[in-house]
Amino acid sequence: MSAGRRLALALAMLGAALLAVAVLALFVGSAGLSPGAVARALAGQAGAESVESVVTLQLRLPRVVAAALAGGALAVAGVAFQALTRNPLAEPSVLGVSSGAAFGVVLAQIFGLGLSALQALGMAVFAFAGALLAAGAVYLIARVPGGLSVPTLLLAGVIVGIFFTSAITVLISVVDFDRLGGVVHWLLGNLAPIPPTALALFALLALAGFGLILRSARELNLLALGEEAATQLGVNAARLKRRVFVAAALLTGTVVAFAGPIGFVGLVVPHVLRGVLGQDNRLLVPTALVGGGVFLLAADTLARNVVAPAELSVGVITSFCGAPFFVYLLRTRYRASL
């Protein structure tokens, strides 16, 4: 089967899965609505002020969209960082990039930015700057002549992550805690409903980052040959690396600004896809967008319902999946490269 047909098939299957999980997520929740009531609200037959309308259309639906977007963005960022560093364990949270973005967001909140349209943009800019700063630091620390060393890269990620987490703690301690309402919950990854304009901005930024990485997917394959060999095949390696680096930081920063630093999605989803589809980034990037959505939406639906009426942070669920998965990969498949 040609690569194009495999991609179409995989996307069709993942799309169906996304639809199924989205429907499930719309119909279950702590409000205890009957399926009929949810269906009425979705069909627009319930009154705008009715409970089922508010719960379904203003709470659950934006949350479903945000979860799918955040999951897709994180998974694509994972694929990008893995190709860029030629390190299969690289991922926004492992590399400390999420922590950098989170620092940016806390800083933005201290300046009083919220989620209204313009302020959300400001928040995303802060998160993006934080992500770039952290990713740049990790890159500079781990760079050795001729590439990046795998163990050093992981250690650099941990160190940079710890640094920014400490910096966040300092900010929270210094500033009046009431002004940072819900920050702790948010720091664990929290897909609380986002206003429609902010959600639109989220989608726009995520798609921009995705587009840049998708456009570079074939060249990212060539980067596996090494930078010099890629250059000799006609790839402008410096420009490619810059573009993908910025795009992956944008994806990470955007997700952190609107949903918090959710960990390990960029590790789990790409690796499951690699097992099925192989290592071609042209197949991985688009399927990660949909597959990441499926994974995070499922995790968030679980987080909303497992301890209902209370709610777990979705980041807890992804970490409970991702941490053992990371250890498994470290001990089995990638033992030799460390």
Add this chain to the structure above:
Amino acid sequence: MIPLVEFDDVAFAYPQPGRRRQAAFTLAGVSFAIEAGEVFGVIGPNSAGKTTLLRLLTRVVAAGRGEVRLDGVPIARLGHSELARQVAVVPQDTPRPFPFSVEQLVLMGRYPHGPGRFFESEIDLAQAVAAMEATGVRHLAPLPLEQLSGGERQRAMLARAVAQQPRLLVLDEPTAHLDLRYQAETAALLRQLNAGAGMTVLLVSHDLNLAAEVCDRLLLLGGGRVACVGPPIEVLQRAVLEPVFGCAVVVDVNPTSGRPAVQVAWPVAPARR
């Protein structure tokens, strides 16, 4: 007639951190030309500048002085893909880790022929198959590169370069990790690509005897300068080689090919008591 490749008084030095003033030139005043259709060899001791010469030709680094021309056009004026359609490199080592199959590797050679394309075209697929046929790796197509033996990996890398359909095929130490049989096969393959497919070949090698056998002309580099250019019979002479390599050599004639064969004149071991 314009030669395919021209080095015109080229100098290059790697930047040396902390010692900007006294940067030692890796290459200085290098001039030579490669004619279309020939097999041209670059030989010389370690750190003579062989690899640097190759990196200058493929624009991985830019010349500090002088000019490198391809078909009369300075390569600095060519786009990355434009250059890659004309010059293909078979590197000394295969990349590691490398998660792709032989077929995927060979298809990468098609990139410069359609850099804007997301998936390869039918033509690309056909060219990749032809390149694998020509280098005898078609039966290995679905296997991961990392599972192959050293000789097979080398041929797969060669297939990738052939798929590029270049006018100039550059090989960096093609027999460095190969045993005798694969060395012989590589030599035969190079001749076939040169005579059959009409590719000009640039061979960079430590192996003086391989160079003597397959090359029409040789360039001997010593200390970043051209020590001698000419047919193997002229370059591979004791009086030329000894000052460049700094050791005594014996130059013989290979009885089957009639080409020069070089050996080290091993220092005599002290008698054991």
